[in-house]
Amino acid sequence: MSVDVGQVFAALSDPHRRHLLETLGDHPHGATATTLALPLPVSRQAVDRHLRVLERAGLVSSARRGRETLFAVRPEQLTRSAAWLTDLGKRWDRRLERLKNTAESGGTP
Amino acid sequence: MSVDVGQVFAALSDPHRRHLLETLGDHPHGATATTLALPLPVSRQAVDRHLRVLERAGLVSSARRGRETLFAVRPEQLTRSAAWLTDLGKRWDRRLERLKNTAESGGTP
DNA sequence: TCGACGTGCAACGCGATGGTTGCACGTCCC
DNA sequence: GGGACGTGCAACCATCGCGTTGCACGTCGA
Numbered sequence: 586m587s588v589d590v591g592q593v594f595a596a597l598s599d600p601h602r603r604h605l606l607e608t609l610g611d612h613p614h615g616a617t618a619t620t621l622a623l624p625l626p627v628s629r630q631a632v633d634r635h636l637r638v639l640e641r642a643g644l645v646s647s648a649r650r651g652r653e654t655l656f657a658v659r660p661e662q663l664t665r666s667a668a669w670l671t672d673l674g675k676r677w678d679r680r681l682e683r684l685k686n687t688a689e690s691g692g693t694p
Numbered sequence: 695m696s697v698d699v700g701q702v703f704a705a706l707s708d709p710h711r712r713h714l715l716e717t718l719g720d721h722p723h724g725a726t727a728t729t730l731a732l733p734l735p736v737s738r739q740a741v742d743r744h745l746r747v748l749e750r751a752g753l754v755s756s757a758r759r760g761r762e763t764l765f766a767v768r769p770e771q772l773t774r775s776a777a778w779l780t781d782l783g784k785r786w787d788r789r790l791e792r793l794k795n796t797a798e799s800g801g802t803p
Numbered sequence: 804t805c806g807a808c809g810t811g812c813a814a815c816g817c818g819a820t821g822g823t824t825g826c827a828c829g830t831c832c833c
Numbered sequence: 834g835g836g837a838c839g840t841g842c843a844a845c846c847a848t849c850g851c852g853t854t855g856c857a858c859g860t861c862g863a
Contacts, residue, residue, distance in 0.1 A: 591707055598704035599821090610786050613793040619839070633841080638820095652830040653841050660786045663779060668708075670776035676811055677719050679771045684722040708851090728809070740852055747850095761809050761860040764805080 588643040593666045596642035601627070602635050606658065609645060615655030702775045705751035710736070711744050715767065718754060721773040724764030 596602055608621060636656050639645045643662035648655050678694040705711055717730060731741040745765050748754045752771035756765050 587725070591709055591712070594703045595707035598700055598707050600700055601821090603700070606782070610782075610789055613789050617839085627821090628823065629840090630824085630842095634821075649840090654840070657784050658790075660783050660790070663783045663786070666777035667776055667783060670772060670779060672718075673715065673767050674772045674776060677767050680719055680722050681767075681769070710851090726809085736851095737811095737853065738810090739854085743851080758810090763810070 588641075588662055590666050590669050591643075592642040593644065593662055596638050596644060599635070599638075601625075605632070605635055605639065606644065609656060609658050613657070615648065615657040617653045617655060619653075621656075655669055696726045697750075699778050701751040702753065702771055705747050705753060706775075708744070708747075710734075711748055714741070714744055714748065715753065718765060718767045722766070724757065724766040726764060728762075730765075748793055760779060 598608075604623060607617060618633040618636055619629050621636075622629040625632065636645060636647070640647055640656070644659060646655050646659045648657070706715075714730060718725060727742040727745055728738050730745075731738040734741065745754060745756070749756055749765070753768060754765050755768045757766070
């Protein structure tokens with residue numbers, strides 16, 4: 586909770602962050618920023634900042650273990666955002682359905 | 695089709711654009727940028743650019759009628775993005791479920 | 804036809820964002 | 834304890850996105 590859908594969408598708008606999320610899905614135990622940055626053409630700090638953005642959006646969680654920080658996915662926020670999207674879609678469909686019925690029952694003047 | 699989910703999420707990340715989408719839902723016949731900008735504290739051009747972004751993301755459609763341009767919602771892309779989100783969520787859940795089972799059946803070495 | 808209205812495009816300023824590098828702190832291993 | 838490793842933070846620069854204004858073009862109505 587307490588996280589705006591806007592932050593989630595902003596986090597998901599970046600291709601690098603989406604890639605990080607996909608990769609993190611393959612590491613359910615969690616992965617460090619250094620490990621994730623290894624095959625990428627960007628620096629460790631950049632990946633770290635991306636992970637911070639994802640964390641602020643509630644999409645990943647960070648847990649420090651010893652001298653390394655493990656990041657792991659957190660499905661709840663993603664589910665919430667998906668629900669937001671489907672809700673908006675449903676409202677649209679309902680409006681369009683009403684419009685269609687109105688048109689059939691007599692009136693687009 | 696041919697629209698990236700990144701564009702959709704980037705479009706949805708802005709509060710003004712989300713508000714425009716909500717408002718457009720109340721005008722199934724379509725609305726002009728000037729009309730939409732009236733109650734807002736931003737200029738008509740700003741609203742127009744927001745609508746262009748939404749159009750590029752495939753979330754709204756523009757149709758010129760005479761000297762005015764009507765914008766209307768287009769639910770398909772929104773449905774697609776919602777599906778993308780739920781799919782990613784499902785994959786995560788599946789991974790986490792597997793992890794849980796693995797842990798129970800004996801092994802986190 | 805001519806004035807009025809509405810739109811689209813270009814140029815500009817400003818703040819946010821993404822990327823880099825360098826350095827200080829905490830933690831593991833010998 | 835001491836060196837090595839990994840992380841977090843700050844400063845700096847380039848780029849992008851948002852908002853503004855001004856102007857030219859197309860379209861409606863008298």
